[in-house]
Amino acid sequence: MVQQKVTSLYKPIHSLHSRKISTFYKPFSYHTSSHSSSSQLVPSSIMTPDCFAVILDYLQDDKATLHSCVLVNRMWCRLAVPLLWSRPFNLVSQNKLNTIERNASLIISTYVNCFSDLERQRLIDEGFDLPLNYNKPFFDYTRYLRSMDAAMFDCAVQHWTKLNSHNSGCWFNTTAYMASLAFKRTIGLKSLNFTHMKDFSIESLDLSSSSSQALSKLSSFELIYYPTHSFFKDVTNTLNSIFSILAECATNLIDLKISINKRCAPPIDQIFRLIKSQNQLEILKTNEFWSVPEETEEFCAVLSTQAKSLRWLEFSEITYIPVELVRVLMTCHKLETLEFRGFDSLNLTSSSSLNNNYNDQNITNYDDNFDDYRLNIENLHVFRNSLPSTVINLLSLTHSQNLKKLAIEKATIEIIDTLQVYCPNVTNLSLCTSNSICPNHALFSFAVQSYLVNSHLERFTLRVFDEFCVDFVRDIVSTIPNSLRRLGLDFDLSIEDLRSVLECFKVEIHTLELHYSWKMDLQDFVDVINWYSEIINRNLRNVRLYLQDAHLNKDNSNILLNSVEKFRKNRTLVEKLVNENLCFEIVDLPNIPLS
DSSP states (O other): OHHHHHHHTTGGGGOTTOGGGGGOOOOOEEEEOTTOSSEEEEOOSOOOHHHHHHHHHTTTTOHHHHHHHHTTOHHHHHHHHHHHTTSHHHHOOOOSSOOHHHHHHHHHHHHHHHSOHHHHHHHHHTTBOOOSSOOOOSSOGGGGOOEEEHHHHHHHHHHHHHHHBSOTTOOOOHHHHHHHHHHHHOSOOSEEEEOSOOTTHHHHSOGGGSOHHHHHTOOEEEEEEOOOGGGTTTSHHHHHHHHHHHHHHOOOOSEEEEEEOGGGOOOHHHHHHHHHTOSSOOEEEEEOOOOSHHHHHHHHHHHHTTTTTOOEEEEEEEEEEEHHHHHHHHHOTTOOEEEEEEEEEEEOSOGGGGGGGTTOTTOOOSOOOOTTOOBOOSEEEEESOOOHHHHHHHHHHBOTTTOOEEEESSOOHHHHHHHHHHOTTOSEEEEEEOTTTOOOHHHHHHHHHHHHHTOOOSEEEEEESSOOOHHHHHHHHHTOOTTOOEEEEESOOOHHHHHHHHHTOOSOOSEEEEEOOTTOOHHHHHHHHHHIIIIIOTTOOEEEEEEOSOOSOGGGHHHHHHHHHHHHHTHHHHHHHSOTTSEEEEEEOSSOOOO
């Protein structure tokens, strides 16, 4: 009976328009049974505000539900408003009446109404048409700002300026003024994102005007900046200021992502200082923003200061992997995931000894003995790798007993052949290839089959960029081990090919992930899925279909776009037609991830 009462507490959350929910606020109480001398905790059918606040945290991405919560009563409103306005620019979307920019500018209008009379007067003096008589909001919404998307904020301010300013020649930096007030009023940002920024926009969000209170609670910071060539020299001081202030005020980052064009002279010392100043950095994603081997050594030394807390490391477009980095990685005992997005070679030698060869495009391994180096990681992702030998050398560094998840973008026969040696315990494998990487489909299929037969995979994803013989696809899926529970396929398969592949696939998986092909018809696809789940695999529970706007088959790009749009328009119809026992999901992704 107790279980039934506890479960019933959460049912009204799914129907938030019900006025009965407003009776939640009675405390839990102890009731002593007359038939027992001991006290028993019997939960009432009423929920406390603290409990409901915890539940609302799980709905912070659901804007519609939070809006409904605001309308219930005063207590619900006070709990929901801070969540609804904590990430306003992340939740903004386009609708039939307004564009994303228009809706974002409405947020700025609300912020302006929260400003003091003196702050509003400054805007009026600069040529903005603001009403003198207006209704002051009940809440100061700027206080609740926790996540700042700089690009969206700048876009929203610019659009608001066009709608409200009659002084087109004004040199007043509206974005900088708005940002300074937002940083001043917030009780603390948790996420700050500088991505997709235009050349001059980054100067508008100068952190020098922000208080230490605004940045002291920051847990996530992301900066991706690749300015045009003409703006390289103008951005140095701005970047230097951003990283210098963060190093002083934001010392509790959990997630840090940096990607900067090295040709714009990024403030390397200040970036290193920011990394070194962190107390418990868990996720670091960076590109090679430095230029000389000495700075590579310094980066490795800085990275070692976070060795006790790092769990995820990602490196993009690095020239080579030096021995100093490998040694630091060996000391990161909590490191779970290591990801490389483009590197040319693996060099087990000191960076300083490469001074004379740094600009040489044919850098080779100076020491081929990898026995002294072992990386204790669970997940390894390798994308945009150039040579198979570099991937094989990297695999040889991993501790074969601990590696569980492996994703390789440019999988060759040589790489797959080594998986049996270095990756015998992998349970999650993602492979991607193409005709240019592996033109011999028969040998590639045989290599994959040889590995699958002796594997214990639980999840397997195979993606081929070009046309691939369906016979080889059938051969591969026919050797998949019985331990598999999740299968992902991305080929240009026709409906007939998909049916023939699934027909020879006898493993009873619970999740099937497919990537939409321009050759698929909507109704035929639904029929094949229903046939497979009812006749071949009755244990299937989840089907996920990925739709992508961009496709590698350029000749059929227009056909694909039309087919994808048809799927989107008929999304509800497709979901209704699929077997009712299945959880069917259509996922819109511009770029399908390998893993």
